[in-house]
Amino acid sequence: MKKNYLSIDIGGTNIKLALIDHSGQIQSKKQVRTPHEYGAFIATLENEIELVLDEIRGIAFSCPGKIDTETGMISFGGALPFLDGISFIDEFQPKFALPISVINDGKAAALSELWLGNLNGIENGLALVLGTGIGGGLILDGKLYQGKNFQAGELSFMMKPSDKPSFDDTYGKTGSAVGLVKSVNRVLGTEDLKDGAAAFEAINQKDPNVYPIFEAFAREIAYMICNIQAILDLEKIVIGGGISAQPIVTEEIRKQYRAIRAGLPFVEITLTEVEIDSCRFLNDANLLGALYQLLLNADEELSMPSI
Known part of the structure; x- marks a missing residue:
C-alpha cells in the first residue's frame, strides 16, 4: 500500500x-x-x-x-x-x-500546531501568523473554526477608529512583519529594505535607533491579543510566520502584553492572562497543516x- x-x-x-x-x-x-x-x-x-x-x-x-x-x-x-x-x-x-x-x-499553520505542535491538546487557542499582513487560525472546542464564509481568523482586517477608514487603519498594516523589517532597514540605511537578517541583527542587539520601532510593533500585536482574549477567552496563542524564528519576537510581544495589562489593573484582575508561545513549526507548518x-x-x- x-x-x-x-x-x-x-x-x-x-x-x-x-x-x-x-x-x-x-x-x-x-x-x-x-x-x-x-x-x-x-x-x-x-x-x-x-x-x-x-x-x-x-x-x-x-x-x-x-x-x-x-x-x-x-x-x-x-x-x-x-x-x-x-x-x-x-x-x-x-x-x-x-x-x-x-x-x-494561515489556517493550515494553525492545524499543524493543533496536530503536532504547540496547540496540541489545547481546546481553545489561536495561531497568529505574522507576515505581509496578519493571518490566523482559530481553534475552538478542539477544532479549526472557519466561520460561515470560511474567513474566520483574517486578523489583518481588524480595524482601528478613523474619520476616513483605509487599510492604513488596520492591524494588517500596523502589525505587518514585512513593514517592520522595512522600517528598521530604512533607519539602518540597509540597501535591501527586505533584508530580515540585517534588521534582526540590530533588533537582537537592542540598537537604540531601531529597538523602539520593534517595541511599537510588538505592542500593536499585544493590543490585538488583548482584544481577542476579551472576546474569546483562549487558553493559548502561538506566534508564527518567518520572524517567529527569532525568540525575541515572542518574548517582546509577551512583555508588551503584560505591560498593557499591568497598566489597566481592572483588566488585569478581571481577565485571565493568556499563554503566549511561539509556533513549533516554521517553514513546514503549511505542509503539515494541509495534510492534517x-x-x-x-x-x-x-x-x-x-x-
Whole structure:
C-alpha cells in the first residue's frame, strides 16, 4: 500500500512540495518557482504530481485566499489573483483519481500546531501568523473554526477608529512583519529594505535607533491579543510566520502584553492572562497543516504523538 501523501504549499514566490507519511513525518521536500500565469501554474503542478504519483495516496494543498474546504473553491487568491474562482478538487481529482483537500495557508499553520505542535491538546487557542499582513487560525472546542464564509481568523482586517477608514487603519498594516523589517532597514540605511537578517541583527542587539520601532510593533500585536482574549477567552496563542524564528519576537510581544495589562489593573484582575508561545513549526507548518486537513476530510484515525 502507498504510504505517503503529497502536500503542496503554494506561495506567491515558491511552491513547496513534500512527501509526508500518515503520522506527519516528512520524507522528502523540494520547491519550485511559482508561475504567475494560470496555464503554466497548472502545468507545473501536474508535472510535479506525475513525478510521485506511484508513491502517494492523496494530495493536500495549502493556498492563499478564502478557501471553501468542502468544495476546494478559492476566492481572491491573495498574491495569485488568477486562482480566484478555481477549485483544485475539480481541477485535479478527475485527472489523478486521488483524495484532494485545499485549505487557506494561515489556517493550515494553525492545524499543524493543533496536530503536532504547540496547540496540541489545547481546546481553545489561536495561531497568529505574522507576515505581509496578519493571518490566523482559530481553534475552538478542539477544532479549526472557519466561520460561515470560511474567513474566520483574517486578523489583518481588524480595524482601528478613523474619520476616513483605509487599510492604513488596520492591524494588517500596523502589525505587518514585512513593514517592520522595512522600517528598521530604512533607519539602518540597509540597501535591501527586505533584508530580515540585517534588521534582526540590530533588533537582537537592542540598537537604540531601531529597538523602539520593534517595541511599537510588538505592542500593536499585544493590543490585538488583548482584544481577542476579551472576546474569546483562549487558553493559548502561538506566534508564527518567518520572524517567529527569532525568540525575541515572542518574548517582546509577551512583555508588551503584560505591560498593557499591568497598566489597566481592572483588566488585569478581571481577565485571565493568556499563554503566549511561539509556533513549533516554521517553514513546514503549511505542509503539515494541509495534510492534517486531508486526513480530517477522509475521517481517518489520526496519529497524535505526545509532545
